[in-house]
Amino acid sequence: MPDPRLSLRGVTKSFGEVQVLRGIDMDIAPGEMVCLIGASGSGKSTLLRCMNGLEPVDDGAVLLDGVDIAEPGFDLGPIRQRIGIVFQSFNLFPHMTAYDNVALAPRRVLGEDARARIEALFARFGLADHMAKYPDQLSGGQQQRVAVIRALAMRPQTMLLDEITSALDPELVGEVLDVLRQLRDDGMTMVLATHEMAFAREVADRVVFMDQGVVAEEGTPERIFSAPARDRTRQFLASVLR
Amino acid sequence: MTRRAAYEARQKRRANMIAGVSTAIVLALVVLLVPLAPGWEAVRSSFFNGEVFVRVFPDLLRAFVLDVAIFAWSVPLIFALGLAIALARGNTNPALFPLRIFGAVYVDLFRGIPVVLLVYLVGFGIPGLGLPRPWNSPYIWGTVALVLTYSAYVAEVLRSGIESIHASQRNAAICLGLSERDTMRYVILPQAIRRVVPANMNMLVALQKDVALLSFIGPVEILRQAGIFKSLLANFTPYVAAAVIFLCITVPATRYADYLMNRDRDARS
Numbered sequence: 310m311p312d313p314r315l316s317l318r319g320v321t322k323s324f325g326e327v328q329v330l331r332g333i334d335m336d337i338a339p340g341e342m343v344c345l346i347g348a349s350g351s352g353k354s355t356l357l358r359c360m361n362g363l364e365p366v367d368d369g370a371v372l373l374d375g376v377d378i379a380e381p382g383f384d385l386g387p388i389r390q391r392i393g394i395v396f397q398s399f400n401l402f403p404h405m406t407a408y409d410n411v412a413l414a415p416r417r418v419l420g421e422d423a424r425a426r427i428e429a430l431f432a433r434f435g436l437a438d439h440m441a442k443y444p445d446q447l448s449g450g451q452q453q454r455v456a457v458i459r460a461l462a463m464r465p466q467t468m469l470l471d472e473i474t475s476a477l478d479p480e481l482v483g484e485v486l487d488v489l490r491q492l493r494d495d496g497m498t499m500v501l502a503t504h505e506m507a508f509a510r511e512v513a514d515r516v517v518f519m520d521q522g523v524v525a526e527e528g529t530p531e532r533i534f535s536a537p538a539r540d541r542t543r544q545f546l547a548s549v550l551r
Numbered sequence: 552m553t554r555r556a557a558y559e560a561r562q563k564r565r566a567n568m569i570a571g572v573s574t575a576i577v578l579a580l581v582v583l584l585v586p587l588a589p590g591w592e593a594v595r596s597s598f599f600n601g602e603v604f605v606r607v608f609p610d611l612l613r614a615f616v617l618d619v620a621i622f623a624w625s626v627p628l629i630f631a632l633g634l635a636i637a638l639a640r641g642n643t644n645p646a647l648f649p650l651r652i653f654g655a656v657y658v659d660l661f662r663g664i665p666v667v668l669l670v671y672l673v674g675f676g677i678p679g680l681g682l683p684r685p686w687n688s689p690y691i692w693g694t695v696a697l698v699l700t701y702s703a704y705v706a707e708v709l710r711s712g713i714e715s716i717h718a719s720q721r722n723a724a725i726c727l728g729l730s731e732r733d734t735m736r737y738v739i740l741p742q743a744i745r746r747v748v749p750a751n752m753n754m755l756v757a758l759q760k761d762v763a764l765l766s767f768i769g770p771v772e773i774l775r776q777a778g779i780f781k782s783l784l785a786n787f788t789p790y791v792a793a794a795v796i797f798l799c800i801t802v803p804a805t806r807y808a809d810y811l812m813n814r815d816r817d818a819r820s
Contacts, residue, residue: 418729
């Protein structure tokens with residue numbers, strides 16, 4: 310295995326009395342696509358948020374290209390440009406057009422007027438006609454694609470995707486998953502928390518099943534979905550694959 | 552027309568008729584009963600004298616231009632200072648803690664003092680230091696009193712607006728690598744300011760009325776001009792005329808603020 314892009318070592322995180330992550334170890338290789346599955350509350354979202362420092366971890370290390378970004382007091386600003394994150398609830402800026410949503414960070418952080426590059430991204434993901442629209446004029450699927458473009462415009466090396474299709478009407482899920490297929494074909498490193506089991510099975514290099522704040526089981530999608538080793542994994546898959 | 556629409560039209564006609572009749576009855580009672588009061592003739596000639604009204608109205612209107620001018624130069628100062636205080640109160644930088652304390656004290660102090668009292672204290676007190684012209688002008692210190700009071704209110708309104716923006720907006724901005732400062736400037740503040748426009752409109756209506764308080768320290772604006780006419784003509788009609796002039800501005804402005812507030816509520820529901 311090449312040097313991992315992102316490594317977690319013994320990561321723990323509590324909210325008050327509730328320990329959400331109980332010691333996570335994980336290595337993510339460059340270009341790998343990892344799908345996190347597990348019940349709500351199993352710690353998938355929190356784990357993603359710890360990977361880019363949005364939630365500070367209590368203990369353990371988060372190594373990005375070998376640098377521990379979980380060091381208390383570490384300046385996360387430059388790191389966050391290298392890790393894009395997309396949320397379940399889109400979180401577009403409602404007072405800006407789709408284009409301005411995307412262009413703000415490149416302009417302010419990279420000092421770059423990236424118009425040509427941004428227009429190319431909109432065109433690539435089928436939104437060339439929607440750049441001048443405001444978020445509330447777009448469908449959920451379109452908004453989520455804009456959110457992905459917004460993250461991509463910072464040219465991240467890694468993308469974290471937090472149940473990005475969970476808030477969408479079923480008929481809009483496909484268009485967002487298509488975007489992820491394209492990113493995967495580009496060789497983007499991705500960590501995806503998802504309830505879309507069929508999609509995880511199709512595209513993931515590795516599936517990680519989380520349960521009560523630990524990695525309960527991991528492996529290739531074929532193995533996890535066809536021959537799960539642990540009872541807990543079997544139960545979970547039986548409940549979601551009904 | 553559907554059955555439902557016909558029913559609703561019938562209901563509406565009925566409601567309009569009842570409202571019309573009850574309004575007519577109330578108006579008739581007022582018109583018939585008020586003149587029966589023993590002092591009505593005296594009140595009518597000293598408050599509702601048509602001749603006096605026509606004579607003083609143009610001069611009062613000219614004096615009101617001064618009210619509008621004071622209002623106009625106060626507003627940008629109020630919003631600039633209000634914004635600065637709101638941001639000072641919201642900062643979390645330990646080095647700027649004194650600024651935060653200052654913001655809190657400022658708001659407590661100037662929201663807690665009646666405007667008229669502040670107009671007196673600042674308007675008479677500071678020129679009393681013996682400042683040379685033009686620094687002893689009541690226009691300056693009257694404006695300062697209004698700005699101190701209203702910027703404290705505006706700061707609180709803005710702060711509530713800033714706090715009403717969901718944390719996910721800030722998270723999204725921070726995760727893109729934006730600095731705290733850019734996050735506030737480009738993401739939080741534009742949304743917060745838009746959200747509190749109706750509340751600030753109400754504030755502006757109140758300010759336009761409170762400009763008249765400056766009459767107590769000298770400027771011959773509409774209230775003082777009306778007082779001069781009252782003494783000159785021994786008649787209170789100039790005050791009524793002044794009230795009419797204020798209403799011409801404040802009623803449309805209040806209605807507009809209500810409209811904005813309803814639109815905002817409808818948009819969010």
